[in-house]
Amino acid sequence: MRLCQELDRLDAYDFPLPPERIARYPQPERDASRLLVVGEERFDDRTFRDLPALLVPGDLLVLNDSRVIHARLFGHKATGGEVEVLFERLIGEKEALALVRASKSPKPGTTLHLAKAFTVEVVDRHGDLFHVRLRDDGTLFDWIERFGQLPIPPYLERQPEETDETRYQTVFARHPGSVAAPTAGLHFTEPLLAQLQNQGVGLAWVTLHVGAGTFQPVRTERVNEHRMHAERFVIPEATVEAIARTKAAGKRVIAVGTTAMRTLEGAAHHWGRLRAGQGETDLFIRPGFRFQVVDALITNFHLPRSTLIMLVAAFAGYQRTMAAYRHALAGDYRFFSYGDAMFLPQRYDTDWAPHETH
Known part of the structure; x- marks a missing residue:
């Protein structure tokens, strides 16, 4: 109960972040970003182009194909x-x-x-x-x-430049409607995607149009008092079928980014099960949430005190998540949209008993 109360405090998700650790420009090559593999007992420092070595045939990557508009x-x-x-x-x-x-x-x-x-x-x-x-x-x-x-994030503290027109979009962006990029997908290149498919890793797509709420700070000291902005999503039938085949084969459904995570878990939460369709989700995933669909997660390093770091803590466990952030800070990882990534290869036990989510 005490840990439950502690994790409902906003300052539990705070950490010191030197300004120079914010990646204000992307790496010259998308897949040259670093990749922190968060294991149950240890951390492994890799690069993003090592991702194929971390996946097995039959695993399924679910990616958000929304495109950022000039909003x-x-x-x-x-x-x-x-x-x-x-x-x-x-x-x-x-x-x-x-x-x-x-x-x-x-x-x-x-x-x-x-x-x-x-x-x-x-x-x-x-x-x-x-x-x-x-x-x-x-x-x-x-x-x-x-x-x-192009509405690049405010923490970049600069005007959009020509390079942002391509680098602040994923290579698979198809459906316009977002005001922020699904940034975990920014690390993928077309050759990397082809390599993954050639080794038997599946690709499936969802669309969640990211809203400005992704940058809105949590203004309540009690986490459970925060309310998320609703965002629109679409889940194709082919994606639901691919997830069912993956589960039946005992392989992993891997969400590429918190937006893919919120799409899949939000749909399952609101409809009672995952199914094809479209709608809106304002699901707030925080420690104690019961996951139904996603087995592993690829995500960037997020802002202190943000709903995104709370989502990661819900998935990987609070203590493990904060230890991973301390490791990244000590190891000169780059943070936020143009920064490095982390791979949580499985869902771990969380730190405290589940509570209701809204």
Whole structure:
């Protein structure tokens, strides 16, 4: 019970991170990133291109094929005040939900002139998000892609550059809709994927459009009081069938990234079992969560006090996760979106008794 209470405290997931450990640019080669293999008794320092040696025929990688859109735009209100708009979710050809940063929050009916090119009108507000509607011809997606910026993470502390156009997308990105990359997938190259398939490792796909909530800090000192933003997902029938075959053969379902993890476990949690379909998930995976689908995880090193490190702690166990982060810090690993990766090759016993998740 005491450990349960301790792990419900936000500061349990804090750790000192020197600013120089944040990878502000990607490695010259995607699969040259380092890979920390987190075993039950030891850690193994590898490189990402060693991944094929860690998998066996019949294992299945589940990857998120969402594509990052040019969702960040700058402009002004009709009164002249500057605005920054992040289009988090397109909800039609001419409508979207967006985060709007301005000196004063815009009211319904306010027009926003963006990139000196097109105009949207604020319809209403839903919590942190504003419902906006395009007032020009064409589709909002086309205007965004033509004039918007790629929304690289704020902790990079720089403007997007030409290299980000390719390196802040996975090589298998197909379905546009994310405002942040599924970063565990950034380490894969097309030759590496081909090598994995040639040795009998399966590939399956889900789509989860990553929202701006991935960067939202946890503002409650009690972890269980935090509420996640909902994100849209699609699970194809072929993926469900591939997972069933993998399980039947006694092999591993390996989630590539926390987004793939949340898609699979979120669907199974909300529907009672994994099935094909589409929907939304606001599942908060934290220590005590009962996993139903995923057997192993590939993920990057995440921000202190974030929901993402809590997810890893739920999967690998709190003590093991924090020890892995201490090892990475001592070993000069690179952190966050353009940083290095870790491989949790199996699900371990967690540190405390399960509780209900919302």
